[in-house]
Amino acid sequence: MKKIIHVDMDAFYASVEIRENPSLRGKPVVVGGSPNSRGVVCAASYEARKFGVRSAIPCSMAKRLCPEAIFVSPNFPLYVSISQEIREIFYSVTDLVEPLSLDEAYLDVTSNHFQEAIATKLAEDIQTKIFQTTNLTASCGVSYNKFLAKIASDWKKPNGIFVIRPNDASKFLHELTIGKFYGVGKVTEAKMKSLGIHNGKDLYMWNREDLIFHFGKAGSFYFDIVRGVDNRNVNPTRERKSLGIEDTFSEDTKDHGFLESKLDSLVDGLEQRRLKRDIRGRSLTVKIKYSDFTVKSMTRTYPSWLEQKEEILSIAKDLFFQVWNQTKSLRLLGIALGNLDRENLEESEPSLFDQIES
Numbered sequence: 001m002k003k004i005i006h007v008d009m010d011a012f013y014a015s016v017e018i019r020e021n022p023s024l025r026g027k028p029v030v031v032g033g034s035p036n037s038r039g040v041v042c043a044a045s046y047e048a049r050k051f052g053v054r055s056a057i058p059c060s061m062a063k064r065l066c067p068e069a070i071f072v073s074p075n076f077p078l079y080v081s082i083s084q085e086i087r088e089i090f091y092s093v094t095d096l097v098e099p100l101s102l103d104e105a106y107l108d109v110t111s112n113h114f115q116e117a118i119a120t121k122l123a124e125d126i127q128t129k130i131f132q133t134t135n136l137t138a139s140c141g142v143s144y145n146k147f148l149a150k151i152a153s154d155w156k157k158p159n160g161i162f163v164i165r166p167n168d169a170s171k172f173l174h175e176l177t178i179g180k181f182y183g184v185g186k187v188t189e190a191k192m193k194s195l196g197i198h199n200g201k202d203l204y205m206w207n208r209e210d211l212i213f214h215f216g217k218a219g220s221f222y223f224d225i226v227r228g229v230d231n232r233n234v235n236p237t238r239e240r241k242s243l244g245i246e247d248t249f250s251e252d253t254k255d256h257g258f259l260e261s262k263l264d265s266l267v268d269g270l271e272q273r274r275l276k277r278d279i280r281g282r283s284l285t286v287k288i289k290y291s292d293f294t295v296k297s298m299t300r301t302y303p304s305w306l307e308q309k310e311e312i313l314s315i316a317k318d319l320f321f322q323v324w325n326q327t328k329s330l331r332l333l334g335i336a337l338g339n340l341d342r343e344n345l346e347e348s349e350p351s352l353f354d355q356i357e358s
C-alpha cells in the first residue's frame with residue numbers, strides 16, 4: 001500500500017501578501033485587480049472568505065460582499081520564488097513530487113530520503129520546514145492514494161493535517177457531499193444531483209456501466225474513487241495537459257474576415273469541449289501554421305480561470321493578430337486552453353489538438 005501526501009499552501013497569494021505587509025494580518029485581504037476594474041479575484045484571505053469572497057469572482061463583486069476588503073495586486077515573481085523554496089523541501093523528502101500548481105503538490109513517500117515509515121510524521125516535518133523557510137502555513141492530506149490525500153488536505157485547513165486510513169476511507173467517502181469529490185466540478189455536480197446523487201453513499205449505489213453511460217470515461221473514475229480506489233501514480237515528470245481544437249483550411253488564406261470567423265467557431269468548439277469535460281484553464285494558446293508549414297504559437301497565462309466565452313474570444317483575437325505575420329497565408333489555425341484545473345480524467349487524449357477538417 002502506498003503512502004501519499006498532498007501538500008497545499010493556505011490561501012497562498014493572500015498569505016504571502018500578509019507576510020510582506022504584516023499590517024494586513026487579521027484583515028480581509030483580496031489579491032486581484034482594483035475593485036473598480038474588470039479584474040477578478042486571484043486569492044482571498046480567510047477573513048475575506050467569511051464574507052463569501054472567492055477566487056475567480058469579479059473584484060467588483062468582492063467589494064460589494066466585503067466593503068472593508070483591502071485589495072492588493074498580485075506579485076507573481078514572488079509567488080514563483082516561494083514556490084521554488086517549498087518544492088526544494090518536497091524534494092528533500094522524496095524524488096516523487098508532482099506539482100499541481102505553484103502552491104500544491106503530491107508526494108509519494110512510500111519510500112523516502114529519511115527512511116521514515118510514518119507518513120504523518122513526514123507531513124508534520126514538511127509543515128514545520130515550510131513555516132521555518134517561508135513563514136507561511138500549509139495543510140497536508142495523508143492517505144494511500146492521490147484522490148484521498150487531495151481531499152484530506154482540504155479537511156483541516158488552515159495549518160492542518162488530516163489522515164485517511166484504509167479502514168476509515170469508506171465511511172468518510174459515504175458521508176462526503178458529492179461536490180467535495182475531487183474531479184467533480186460544478187457542471188458534473190449539478191448533473192449528479194439531478195440523478196439523485198448527493199453524497200458518496202448515493203454514488204456507491206450506482207454500477208460502473210450506468211455511471212459511464214451518464215458521465216463517459218469519468219464515470220468509471222467516479223465508480224472507483226467512491227470505493228477508495230485510485231491507482232494513479234504520483235508522476236514526477238507530469239506533462240502539462242491542455243485542451244485544444246484546430247482547423248486545417250481547404251485553401252491557404254490571409255483573408256481577415258474568414259480567419260476571424262474561423263477563430264469565432266474555434267472558440268465555440270473549445271467551449272463545447274470545455275463544458276463537456278467540466279474543465280477550466282488559466283492559459284490560452286493560439287497556434288498558426290503558414291502555407292510553408294512553419295508553426296508559430298503564442299500563449300498567455302492568467303491568474304484566474306478563463307470561463308467566459310467572450311473573454312476567451314477577445315484573448316484569442318489579440319494573440320492571433322500578434323502572432324500572425326499578415327503578409328503570409330495560413331493553412332491552419334488552432335487554440336488551446338492550458339493550466340487546467342484538474343488532471344484529465346480521460347485516459348485517451350490522443351494529441352494536444354482534436355483534429356477537424358474544413
Ligand SMILES: [Mg+2]
Binds near residue numbers: 008011103
Ligand atoms: Mg492552496
